[in-house]
Amino acid sequence: MKFTFIFRNSLFCLLGIFISLNCLGQSDTPCQAPIIAVNSDTCVFLSSTTAGAAYQSDSANGGVPPCAFPGSPDVWYAVIVPASGAIAFTSEAGTITDGGMAVYSGPCTQPQLLECDDDAAAGMMAVVDRSDFIPGDTLFIRFWKAAGSGTGTFSLCAIESHSDCPVAQQICETTRVNGNAYGPGSNQDAFAYYCDISEFQSHWFRFRFLTAGTFIFKLFPDSLAIGMYPDYDWLLYRSSGTGFCDTFTSQTSPDVCNGSSSMGPNGETGLDVSGTSNSVPAGPGNPFCPILNVSAGDDYYLLVNNFSTSSTGFTLTLGGTALLDCNTEPTFTSAEPGREHTTVFPVPAHDYICFRMHLPDLHRDYTLSVYDHEGNKIYLNTNPDSSGWCIPTETFGQGMFFYRITGTMNQTISRGKFVVE
Numbered sequence: 001m002k003f004t005f006i007f008r009n010s011l012f013c014l015l016g017i018f019i020s021l022n023c024l025g026q027s028d029t030p031c032q033a034p035i036i037a038v039n040s041d042t043c044v045f046l047s048s049t050t051a052g053a054a055y056q057s058d059s060a061n062g063g064v065p066p067c068a069f070p071g072s073p074d075v076w077y078a079v080i081v082p083a084s085g086a087i088a089f090t091s092e093a094g095t096i097t098d099g100g101m102a103v104y105s106g107p108c109t110q111p112q113l114l115e116c117d118d119d120a121a122a123g124m125m126a127v128v129d130r131s132d133f134i135p136g137d138t139l140f141i142r143f144w145k146a147a148g149s150g151t152g153t154f155s156l157c158a159i160e161s162h163s164d165c166p167v168a169q170q171i172c173e174t175t176r177v178n179g180n181a182y183g184p185g186s187n188q189d190a191f192a193y194y195c196d197i198s199e200f201q202s203h204w205f206r207f208r209f210l211t212a213g214t215f216i217f218k219l220f221p222d223s224l225a226i227g228m229y230p231d232y233d234w235l236l237y238r239s240s241g242t243g244f245c246d247t248f249t250s251q252t253s254p255d256v257c258n259g260s261s262s263m264g265p266n267g268e269t270g271l272d273v274s275g276t277s278n279s280v281p282a283g284p285g286n287p288f289c290p291i292l293n294v295s296a297g298d299d300y301y302l303l304v305n306n307f308s309t310s311s312t313g314f315t316l317t318l319g320g321t322a323l324l325d326c327n328t329e330p331t332f333t334s335a336e337p338g339r340e341h342t343t344v345f346p347v348p349a350h351d352y353i354c355f356r357m358h359l360p361d362l363h364r365d366y367t368l369s370v371y372d373h374e375g376n377k378i379y380l381n382t383n384p385d386s387s388g389w390c391i392p393t394e395t396f397g398q399g400m401f402f403y404r405i406t407g408t409m410n411q412t413i414s415r416g417k418f419v420v421e
Contacts, residue, residue, distance in 0.1 A: 026075040028053050029061060030140040031108035033076040038087055038158045042178040045092050045155035050075050050145060062111045062142055068100025068118035068126065073151050074144035079158050081139060083416035086131035086161040089141055090121045090182040090311065094153030100146040101126035103139055111140050118146055120183055122311040129183025131164040136347055161185060165245035166400055168204035168301055172324035174317045177203060182311050189303055190235060191250045195259035196282035197233045201306035208299050213322030215292040218270035219304060222312040229267025230308035233259040239299035260285040294322050342405060342414035348421045354390040355403065366413065371402045393420045
């Protein structure tokens with residue numbers, strides 16, 4: 001990971017060199033904002049400060065933010081949107097314990113507000129969590145001390161988000177989530193219609209079964225500093241196989257849900273042989289629902305919600321006799337292989353979509369596969385031209401799609417995501 005240091009009146013970061021490399025420079029303007037990495041799996045908080053900055057409210061500096069009582073000195077950062085289009089920007093307290101954050105699109109000389117937040121992260125810190133950013137765009141993040149004047153220290157993280165159904169994380173084995181997605185994403189997916197669960201900090205998962213059998217999962221949240229576990233709730237949906245995320249709303253009925261408090265010495269919840277009900281409302285009660293019997297080809301989507309809004313992580317363990325499919329191609333992130341080998345344009349696509357490969361041996365055989373939201377292969381092409389493929393979008397229709405480019409031994413050369421409007 002590359003860190004950019006700008007020592008503009010920033011004694012905190014200067015000292016940080018001798019203590020930790022997790023230190024950010026600062027900028028008073030979006031055009032000079034240091035670029036920070038978007039983490040794919042683990043949220044790496046980078047320390048910073050507003051000391052030495054100034055408050056500017058002219059249009060070239062974003063105007064007046066519409067939240068979190070602006071007026072104190074603010075600082076700017078920038079990110080490049082990954083192929084998933086989903087990012088959670090979250091802040092952590094330092095000497096600043098109440099922070100405000102606003103996210104803008106370009107140009108940097110006239111930034112356009114996308115969202116402003118106060119108090120949605122742990123404590124009274126700020127977070128912006130969305131899945132509808134345009135891949136490849138540059139975004140600008142503005143941060144300040146909320147509800148008062150003065151400066152101080154804080155930490156900032158940018159991580160790919162799985163808070164919305166279309167960017168559900170495909171898994172087939174026990175998975176560790178190092179800090180959940182910090183917010184509800186672009187869509188409010190739960191409004192207490194089922195098991196009294198409302199969405200606060202969420203993470204979506206997706207499973208596909210190769211064989212019939214039983215399915216068990218358990219969710220083990222991280223312990224808080226006070227020795228108690230956060231209260232995780234969940235809703236599990238069986239997909240119809242015809243664009244589940246395209247038709248999903250907050251009133252879509254889950255097959256199983258559990259809003260029971262899981263706070264306590266163990267904190268786990270999920271599907272288990274001790275479960276007695278497929279619908280457990282909020283309050284004290286059984287943290288487990290019965291195990292499922294699944295069929296070959298079944299798809300399930302799991303929405304996990306952190307009711308405690310503690311921004312802590314968890315481990316999702318999988319079990320049962322049914323075999324899970326590890327080879328479908330739904331959600332791709334910036335951590336997937338070979339994105340540097342391929343340019344996809346235009347973004348978003350209208351009349352055509354092109355995949356330009358930057359490899360020296362294009363005389364070799366390459367295959368382009370395109371998948372829909374459900375992981376179904378809808379297009380296959382083994383005949384690239386001298387630099388790749390350009391395909392009329394009428395082949396796919398409108399929506400979000402995923403691509404995979406493979407070599408002669410079926411190894412993945414590049415994969416990612418594109419949108420047709």
